[in-house]
Structures are given as C-alpha cells and as structure tokens.
Amino acid sequence: MKLIVGLGNPGKQYELTRHNVGFMVIDELSKELSIPLDRQKFNGVYGMGHIAGEKVILLKPLTYMNLSGECIRPLMDYYEISDDELVVIYDDLDLPVGKIRLRTKGSAGGHNGIKSIILHLATQQFNRVRVGIDRPKNGMKITDYVLGRFLDEEQVEISHAIKRSTLACEKWVTTDFLQVMNEFN
Numbered sequence: 001m002k003l004i005v006g007l008g009n010p011g012k013q014y015e016l017t018r019h020n021v022g023f024m025v026i027d028e029l030s031k032e033l034s035i036p037l038d039r040q041k042f043n044g045v046y047g048m049g050h051i052a053g054e055k056v057i058l059l060k061p062l063t064y065m066n067l068s069g070e071c072i073r074p075l076m077d078y079y080e081i082s083d084d085e086l087v088v089i090y091d092d093l094d095l096p097v098g099k100i101r102l103r104t105k106g107s108a109g110g111h112n113g114i115k116s117i118i119l120h121l122a123t124q125q126f127n128r129v130r131v132g133i134d135r136p137k138n139g140m141k142i143t144d145y146v147l148g149r150f151l152d153e154e155q156v157e158i159s160h161a162i163k164r165s166t167l168a169c170e171k172w173v174t175t176d177f178l179q180v181m182n183e184f185n
Contacts, residue, residue: 001055003081004029004169005072007090007113009147010062018133019065019146021158022089022113025131025165026058032166033058042078044071051173057081065113069120076121087127087172088117089165091146095132098157100164102181103128127177129165131158 006022014020030037035049035058046059057079061071076086090113095101105125108114118124136145150158168184 001057001079001081001085002051002173003057003059003072003076003079003086005059005061005068005086005088007065007068007088008060009064010060014147016149017147018150019091021091021131021133021162023060024162025089025129025169026060028162028166029058029169033170042071042075043067044075046075051170054173056173065116067116068113069116069118072117073120083121083123083126084177087129087169087177088114089129089131089169090114091133092130093133093135093142093146095130095134096157097132097134097150097154098161099132100161100168100184101130101132102168102177102184103130104177104181127172129168131161131165133158 006026008020008023030047033049033051035047037045037047037058039046043063044059044061046057048057059075061068063071090111104127107124108118136142164184168180172180
C-alpha cells in the first residue's frame with residue numbers, strides 16, 4: 001500500500017495559496033485517478049483506490065501545516081504503512097516557482113510541516129516531492145508570502161509543476177522512487 005500526502009492548510013481562505021500546493025497536487029491526483037477524497041478520520045480527509053493493482057491512499061491533513069505529523073502517523077499505523085511507502089508533497093521556498101525536486105531523505109529545511117512529520121515519524125528518511133514557490137521579493141514577510149496566492153504570471157509554471165508532481169507520484173506507485181527521482185529531477 002502506498003500513501004501520498006499533500007501538505008496544506010484547511011479552509012476556503014487558504015485554498016489556492018502557495019502553502020497549499022501539496023493539497024493542489026492531491027486534488028489533481030484525485031481527479032486523474034478517480035479516487036474521491038470521501039473519508040475523514042485521523043484529522044485528515046483521504047481517499048483509497050488502486051493504480052496498476054497497488055492500493056493507494058491520497059491524504060490531505062486537516063491539522064494545519066505545522067501539525068501535519070499528528071495526522072500522518074496514526075493513519076500510517078492504522079493501515080500498517082512503512083516509511084518507504086510514503087511520499088509527502090509540499091511547497092519549497094528555495095526552488096523557483098514551477099520547479100520540482102524529489103528526495104528520499106533530508107532535514108526539514110525550515111518547513112514546519114516537514115518538522116512535524118520528522119518528529120512524529122522519528123526519521124528524516126521518507127520520500128518527498130518539493131514544489132517550488134520561490135522566495136518573497138521586496139521585503140515581504142514569509143508568512144504573508146506563503147499564505148498569498150500565485151501571481152497571474154506564475155500560473156503556467158505552477159500548473160506545470162502540479163502536473164509533473166502528479167505524474168511523478170503516479171509513476172512511483174509502480175516504480176522505485178530513485179528511478180522516479182532520476183526521471184523527474
């Protein structure tokens with residue numbers, strides 16, 4: 001069984017913000033794979049389906065970004081999902097808008113959602129899809145920036161990144177993550 005988690009914040013006001021790009025990828029996967037997000041438990045909303053005979057769970061934690069691990073750990077325990085069967089999709093300030101980077105391990109890099117997951121999983125070794133949102137310009141505070149929406153001129157790049165992230169996650173279900181990394185990085 002594979003678990004694909006997109007990080008974000010619940011609520012209408014956060015829906016299309018930079019910090020919710022992980023949710024956007026899960027929504028795209030849900031649509032592409034016809035896996036409705038129709039279950040609510042473990043402080044998250046999720047759906048179950050199959051890709052090439054492999055059972056897959058798509059998850060959006062509803063704990064707010066900083067507490068994402070509080071949702072992921074209990075779901076992984078309940079369904080007996082190991083760390084190597086997990087991929088987490090999240091926004092990254094250190095990548096330009098529209099770029100994606102896949103990694104198998106690493107620190108939180110200042111991302112509070114990843115800090116929470118590392119804390120609750122007690123490991124830094126889990127698969128990640130980092131989606132670039134770039135850094136704020138003109139002295140804007142980071143919190144204001146990540147909770148803001150993408151600019152019109154960024155829409156093409158972020159749409160492309162969401163599609164590529166979706167394809168990478170789909171491929172990972174039947175392919176070793178290192179091979180997927182080599183293809184998509």
